[in-house]
Every structure is written in structure tokens, then in C-alpha cells.
Amino acid sequence: MFVAEFAWEIIWDHSGELGRGLLITLEVTAAGFGLAAALGLPIALMRTARTPLLTVPAVMWLALARGIPLLIVIFLLYYSLAEQGVVTFSAFQAGFLSLGLTGSAYMAEIYRSALQAVPQGQSEAGSAIGLTGAQGFAHVLLPQALRTAVPPSVNIFVALLKGATLLSVIAMADMFHVAQVVSAEQYRPFELYTAAAVIIIAVTLVASAVGSIVERRLSRGYR
């Protein structure tokens, strides 16, 4: 059985909804990425600390955040916490928290390797000119590490963007949820899922391209 008649105009008819959905997808991704980037640095510092009081919780957090599939995090935050009467999150809140918490482990690893990539002499030079440890970290180490951390962070952003398609299961009005709803209403799954796939591939490729441009900019004048 081959259904030869495709109705591609259906995508055009619903382009406004899909566009608004894509905006929500981007918003939740940006919020989740912001949370991941904010949590990642303290986790990375705890991980590299000298006392097990800090490293042990950090290692446990990394194992949990990297071992639990995103979908289970979403279910736990959205359904289970509400069911237990702990806290009831909206779909957007549950979405950005699950993206941010899961992403924090990956961001921590990026910060960690970026900090390690700064030559030893830099922090020595910092203390030689009389900076305290914290000053040296804030003014010498961190600015250089952040520069190294930008390109891989773009990959995290792209990954979270793809992960955000999973938020359609808790009925957040993101792009993929819109595609599913319209496809069910009009019974046009082929057209709408194809459109969703093309949109996601396009957005991720654009984000990756922006990332490599930024990478080239940042490495200008540096080796």
C-alpha cells in the first residue's frame, strides 16, 4: 500500500504554530543550558577539590546525572514529585530543570578539562604578582578556561535542544508536541514528522555552525 498523495501544504498552514513551538523549544533549552552552565562550575570545582567531603558528593552527582536517562528525570520531576505531594512543577519548569540538572554533569566535565588545560605557569604567575588564590582564579585562570570551554558547550546546547523534544511527552507546547498534535488532528504523521525532523536537523546544524565560528573567533591570537 503506497499512499502517493502527500499534503505538504499542511505544514505551511500550521507554520505559525510550529514556529511558536520552536520558540518554546529554544526557550526551554536556553533556560536549561543556563542552569547547567551555572551548576557545572561549582560541581567541577568540588570534583577537583582536595577534600573527599567535596569530591565524593561531586562524583556521586556526576554518576547520577550521567547515568539516569533524561526521560526518567522528566517523569520523576513532573509526575512523581507531584504524586508524592512534594512540589508540582509546570511542564516548562520540569523541562528546564531536567535539562539543566542532567546537563550540569556534562558542563562540569567541560569546565574541569578547560581548567586543566590552562598552563600551570599561569596560576604561578598570578601568585608571583601577589594575587590571592581566589583572585588568581577569577582574573587569570577562569577567563582563559572559559575561552576553551565555549566550543564544547555549544555541543551541550545542541544536545539539550535534541533532548528538549522529549518534553513533548509531558505536553509542553514545544515544536515537536505541536507536530504531534497537528498530525493527530489532521492524520498527516508523515508530513508533520518529516517537517519536525527537518527543523531539528536544521536548527542543530545552524547551532553547530555558529559554534565553530565562535570557536575560530575565540582562538584568534591564541595558540
Place this chain on the structure above:
Amino acid sequence: MSGLLASLDFGPVWDQRERLLSGIGTMLYVAVISMLLSVVGGLLLATMRRSRLRPINALGFLLIQACRGIALYVLILWLFYGLAAGTGIRLDPIPTGIFALTLLNSGYMAEIFRAGFDAIPEGQREAATALGLGPVTSMARIQAPQAIQITLPATGNIFVDIIKDTSILALVGVSELLRESQTWAQYYSRSFEFYVAAAAIYVGVVLLVSFGWRYLERYAGRHLHIEPLRGQRRWLFGMVRT
């Protein structure tokens, strides 16, 4: 908060242990097959990328970008519902999942293999030629064994991510671990317990596989003199690798 802890009851989870175990079985079965197929797909795509013929090279590039750019959930629903409605090709949930996981991860594996072959010093190939080995023997006996050792750590990361990604198949009704947990969570109205249990099992499996893989790396790389390609974890759900 104490009320919350007191109200938790993991009894139902223990009662359904056999169902959860069978869910783990399905998860591993899907993950292992997808991993093996992704290695084949990755080698194929990497070979295309190394081809000197422009069209084949360009096609390989496009395929790799598309594989890496798509989100797994979108791909699965496209295959499962979209393709069925559009062309009448109807796939069962498990083959759909294996196909989607393979497609996505072939793209990542291709990039890993490409970097792996590039990491072999040029002298190795030249030495093979100098010894009178043909291109096939050179590939099979000199280049491939080294490439496998170099790429093993990065491949392990992919395997771990495939295991985690099988959870998405629950959404099209494959009765793997998450689907079983979901079913029984609804049956007992105990979603917290079942999802926490599922999360713990995932973490356990991921840690076990990571440690096992580390041994495999050490064993396979015992003659290796090149720094293996650690790569980075393939971030989350069907993501881009650095």
C-alpha cells in the same frame, strides 16, 4: 518531608522484580544489537568519507551530518508513525528502535573511526607497503587492529549512551525497563518508587558497563603505543560530539 519518606513503599517494586528484570533483558538486547550495527554503519560511512571520489565523499558527509543532527525521539516517531502513514512500511517497535539507534549512532561512530584511522601514523601504512603487503592485508592486519584499539574508549561512551537511549523506546511501546516501570507505576499508583528504581538500575548498569569497558580497553590496548582516542561522551540524547 518525613511524611514523604514514611509513605514510600518499595514492596511493589520488589514484587515486580521479574518484569523489571525482563525489561533489563530487552534493554540490553536492543542496546547490544544497535551497537554492533552502528559499528558496521560507522565503518561504512567512514569509508565513504575517506573515498577519493567526490560524490561518494559528499554523500558520506551529508549522511553523517543528518545522522548526528536528528533527535532520537523525532526519528523514532517518524519511522514508527510517519513512515507507516506515508508509505505503508510498517515496522514493529523493536526493529524501529534498533534501526533508529543504529542510524543515529552510525554517524557518531563514523566520526570516531575517521579520527581513529587518522591517528595511525603514516609510517605504519608505508611500512606495510614496504613489506610487500597488499592494501587488503595492510588494512586487515596493520591498520584495522590499531584503529580498533585507538577507538575503543570512545566506542564505550557510545555504548553507554545507547543503553540510556533505549529508554526512549518505551514511548513506542517496547517493554524495556522504563516501559515496565511505567506500567507498574500506574498499576500501583507508585510512580516515585518505580521511577527511582528504574533510575537506580540504569545508573548501576551504566557503571558496570563503564568499568567492564575499562578492562576491555586495557586488555585490547596492551600493545598499543599511540594515545587512545578518548573523545568525549556523546552528550545526552543523540547529540553532537566534540
